[in-house]
Amino acid sequence: xTRVAAVxxxxxxxxxxxAEPGEPLxxxxxxxxxxxxxxxxxxTGHLDDGALARTLDCIGDYADRWRALGAERVRIxxxxxxxxxxxxxxxxxxxxxxxxxxxxxxxGDEEATTAFRGATAAVEGEVPYxxxxxxxxxxxxxxxxxVPEAMTSRQLGCVRxxxxxxxxxxxxxxxxxxxxxxxxxELDVVDGLVAPGSARTLVGVAGTVTTLxxxxxxxxxxxxxRVHSTRIPIDQVVALTGRLAVMPVAARAALGPMAPGRExxxxxxxxxxxxxxxxxxxxxxxxxxxxxxxxxxLGLLEG
Numbered sequence: 001x002t003r004v005a006a007v008x009x010x011x012x013x014x015x016x017x018x019a020e021p022g023e024p025l026x027x028x029x030x031x032x033x034x035x036x037x038x039x040x041x042x043x044t045g046h047l048d049d050g051a052l053a054r055t056l057d058c059i060g061d062y063a064d065r066w067r068a069l070g071a072e073r074v075r076i077x078x079x080x081x082x083x084x085x086x087x088x089x090x091x092x093x094x095x096x097x098x099x100x101x102x103x104x105x106x107x108g109d110e111e112a113t114t115a116f117r118g119a120t121a122a123v124e125g126e127v128p129y130x131x132x133x134x135x136x137x138x139x140x141x142x143x144x145x146x147v148p149e150a151m152t153s154r155q156l157g158c159v160r161x162x163x164x165x166x167x168x169x170x171x172x173x174x175x176x177x178x179x180x181x182x183x184x185x186e187l188d189v190v191d192g193l194v195a196p197g198s199a200r201t202l203v204g205v206a207g208t209v210t211t212l213x214x215x216x217x218x219x220x221x222x223x224x225x226r227v228h229s230t231r232i233p234i235d236q237v238v239a240l241t242g243r244l245a246v247m248p249v250a251a252r253a254a255l256g257p258m259a260p261g262r263e264x265x266x267x268x269x270x271x272x273x274x275x276x277x278x279x280x281x282x283x284x285x286x287x288x289x290x291x292x293x294x295x296x297x298l299g300l301l302e303g
Contacts, residue, residue, distance in 0.1 A: 002073070003028065005066035006296035007059065009078040009091075009103065011038030011136025011159050012265060013207060014055055016062040017293040018069045021301055024121055025294055028069055030224070032207075033058045034261025037091075038081030038137045042160050047085045052094065060098040073300045076103040077292075079111050080137025080157060108153025111292065112140040115205060116148045118295030119288045123229055125201030130194075132276060133291065134158060134208045134269045139186075141194050141276075150194045154186045158208055158269030166268055169249050176245060179268065183275045191279075202282040205291035207262055208269025212240050213287040214257035222257040228289040234277050237285065241270040 001020050008015045016031040035054040041047065059076070066074060076095060082088045082105050095103040106114065115133040128149070133140040136159035142151040165171075165179035190196060213230045214222050232240075244252060245267050252263035277285060 002301060003069060003071045004297050004300035005062075005069075005071035005074045006293050006300060007062055007074070007076040008293050008296065009037065009055065009059070009076065009082065011041070011079070011081040011138075011157055012036055012261070013136070013259075014058045014062070015293055016065065017297050018066050018071050019294075019297045019301075025297055025301075029065060030293075031062065031065070032259065034259060036136075036159070036261060038084075038159050040163070041081050041084050041137070042163055045084065045086045047081070047087055047090060052090060055091070056094040056098050059095055063099040063101075074099075074101050075296050075300055076101055077106045077114075077296060078103055079106055080135060080155075080160075084137065108138065108140070109151060111138070112142045112151040112153055113148050114295035114299070115140055115292040116142040116144060116151070116295070117298060118291045118293060119203050119205045121294060121298065122290035123203055123286055123288045125203065125286050127201065128199045129201050129203050130196045130199035130280070130282075131203045131205065132209070132273070132285070133205050134272050135206060136160070136265070139272055141190050141196060143194050143196060143199050152190055152193045154190065156183065156186045156272060158265040158272070161268035161272065162265045169264075170246055171267060176271065179271050180275060183272055184279075187275060187279050196276075196280040199280075202277065202280075202285045203288050204273065204285040205288050207259065208266055209273060209285065209287055210289060211257055211259070211262060211266060212237065212270060212273070215240055215255065220256040222259070224289040227287055230287045231284045232287065233284045234282065237270070237274055237277060241267070241274045244270055
């Protein structure tokens with residue numbers, strides 16, 4: 001039976017999925033490490049040396065795992081941080097040296113299409129879906145039934161929004177207002193391109209949403225099986241966002257399901273989710289632990 005490995009190199013985290021066929025995927029191993037590859041890219045246009053080193057070390061470790069598990073096909077995809085960096089060749093050269101695999105940069109549309117496939121393969125809700133993928137540097141909005149019918153990738157993510165608008169620990173009311181204004185401006189564009197209000201189910205993926213779900217159900221540690229298919233009502237999203245926004249970073253870090261390295265940017269991501277739900281009148285968000293990684297793996301199994 002064919003085994004494949006998919007690696008998603010995001011602005012904030014690097015994730016691994018090793019899988020084989022089965023309903024539609026049988027996961028053999030999932031791993032996530034926050035390396036903050038996109039630190040400072042929005043301001044400088046260049047990759048930070050320390051962040052790049054952490055990311056390449058992580059990919060090297062993942063290569064050891066996928067080889068040990070017998071993965072025959074591997075795909076390493078990078079998204080917003082590498083797309084935006086003028087010195088992205090440092091990343092490509094480093095990945096090739098560490099893992100023996102050529103990485104690729106997904107375009108915004110490719111990222112959105114792959115995320116939609118991964119997210120909707122594993123949940124059941126009323127269609128059309130609106131898949132919301134809040135990343136570190138970009139956020140994707142994808143509307144469709146079986147395949148994407150409209151999509152856009154915005155330069156809006158939890159790391160980017162934090163660096164631009166939320167420098168204080170905890171953020172001030174003025175900073176949060178500035179963040180909301182930036183999000184609102186992007187949502188004006190999203191509305192015209194995607195018509196999110198015509199979707200019947202909002203499907204949320206990636207670390208911001210899954211962490212909020214873990215907090216909502218009261219988990220002491222993150223448990224993907226408990227989080228997957230959770231529905232978080234809008235009033236609870238607003239309450240969680242408000243609670244996190246007034247906590248200092250150290251207090252957020254002490255929350256059980258908070259992955260190390262997410263505590264300083266989760267408020268930015270939560271603000272994006274909150275404003276999206278309010279703007280397009282979604283009563284709740286359906287949480288999917290399956291996302292772009294699963295879409296990449298499904299593509300490899302078909303290739």
